[in-house]
Amino acid sequence: MGLFSALNSSVSGMAAQSNTLTAISQNIANSNTTGYKDVEAQFADVVSSASPTSFNGAGVTTNFAYLNSEQGGFSSTNTNTDLAVSGNGFFAVQDAAGNKFLTRDGSFTPDSSGNLVNSAGYTLLGYSLAAGAAGAVANGSAGLVPVNVGSAALTATPTTSGTFSANLPASSTPVVAPANLPSSNTAPVTYTDKTSVVTYNELGTPVTLDIYMTNTGTDGAGNPTWEMSVYNQADAASGGGFPYTNGGVPDTPLATQTLTFDPTTGALTTPSSVAIPIPNSGTGTQTLNLNIAGMTQLDAAYTPTTATVNGNAPSGVTGVSISADGTMSAVYANGATVPIFDIPLGNVPSPDSLVPISGNVWQANALSGDVVYGTPGQGGLGSLKSSTLELSTTDLATQLTNMIQAQSGYEANSKVFQTSSSLLSELVNMLK
Template identity: 40%
Template structure:
């Protein structure tokens, strides 16, 4: 090989250092990019076969790797739509909202709604999530990215939920006489969100002032008001030794233009105190529009209505691979699985080794500027040294050519 080998070795060294300077330049340029993972250049030697008494110079080969598993610093923001992963895992995003869109992984969680209400990050990629319908928890496709949809926070339609369950716990006074009546009313909602009022009326039918005191005290309950038909009278029994209700079956109340609502009375009591409502609750709501949306720490996206109700509409999963540093990087802080990275595994934040979701935070770049500037100086000096090797070989070759003149 001789002098030509020396020159080729110098060129190999300059190319390798050029590659390293390229990664340094990218790292410095993206030191403020959300979710950016620094690139690193490593070198391996290329050795040629050697002859007796001679040395054939080889060269150096540059290899690029990415520090994807290194956590960036957290910076907290005022946006409830900014997300960061503390630990393992990536957000799943797509390059479009229609069929045929390509999905990818990212750590950049700065999401804002576009004109159609879809959440997109700064690279224009759409956040993916599982839609929640009917309040049922979504099922996860553990080994793939199927079943995911672009997250849309536009909920323009009015939402009215009819009452489906109710609770009414009351204390019925032991001191009441036979024939005494106490009552209360509860507001519920029909199928169109109209307020309906139902009346619970209790009448005492057992005399508990006699001696010996009866083992049970009985009241008759009648439910009237906005019901398709009156309910009762239903006999309610209480243990006079403890004051607790006996056989506490729910009372089914048919609401006008609504559901038949089971009311739980099980914790009602019969004690020597005034008639008191100790617990009352009925679900449902009148027509209301969405005021805002926000994420929960478990990845659930909630729609907050003007009347204060909250409804879960999406759940955001995280994806991971066995070797994240072997993912294929793409423009926009995106990564795609490769043969070396292994297959994708999908789950929810905080489960099965996946990281926690930080709401109102962003993960910064994991670039250390001081280290990059040091590497830049080292590469610059090494590149210059390799260029001198090339020049020395070129000069010696010129001397050799001049010998024939």
């Protein structure tokens, strides 16, 4: 190995240690950057020629390795749109021009348009569930749109189902005259007990239903029977109750049903449910399917045990919640939650081969392989953690130790360069 080779090798060694310091400085500078992954300088020797009797080295070459597969620690926050990935995968984001990238920086907050944007200005992408779809992961990048927390508007849910159960007193006095039953809607009316339930039409308007329960004795087989009659409370007489009229015309009950009970157990035998039309705006039909299977007739006082229905009045969005599988739901003031977006994760066969771009994002390339999107928690992908941020993988103690080693390596190479330079000068002087 000649003096010129020694000079070249020492120069390449100093350059390699300079590259190491570049990587270390980048890591230290981003020690507090959300989702940052360490970059590492890796060395490989270069040999011009070698044999058992001679060796001519050309020094060292440097490659940079991006340790994108490393898992960072977690930090809890008070913002539920702050997201972290526990495991494999990256968030899909785009820049202002619509170019798509991958990132682990989940510091997302709504911008002026309601889109979730992270601290580097990249917009989170997901699949819209506005039409009630079950997600669109199969569509890959084609179905991705900006995730917008303002897309859930004021909404009302019509009442379509409910449950009503009560004990009807077996010792109550039967009403046998048809003209006196609530279904006749003629005052005076005799009934055993009454319950009112608030429902909602398709516009979210409250519609209160008056449910009358009347003991009607027994049927031909000796089974206890009751009449259930339902009216719209808005049509009640001025003092409340009968007769129910609409525009001066007497109402017919919204629903009338005969209930039959087992004379031995007091359990309801028929029917298990009642269909009740709910008055709406006139633009469509709306039916409440009321489950009454839990009704009983026992020798005890009238005791409603369950009277619940679905539906709600118009309600505004108070926030969002994000589950571990990436489902983002709008949370309404009335407590209802409605899924509005699926947030997928993207991954590539070789994450460490992704190309870094300014803003703590990465771009797929031929070495990394194509991006495949999937549901968090499935297919080897990690899960999402809401109100959490992933910390930088940089360990300052390790980086400072590496810096000292790089400094020592640089100084050693410079000594080799100085020694080789001195020997070369001696050789030149000998030839003079």
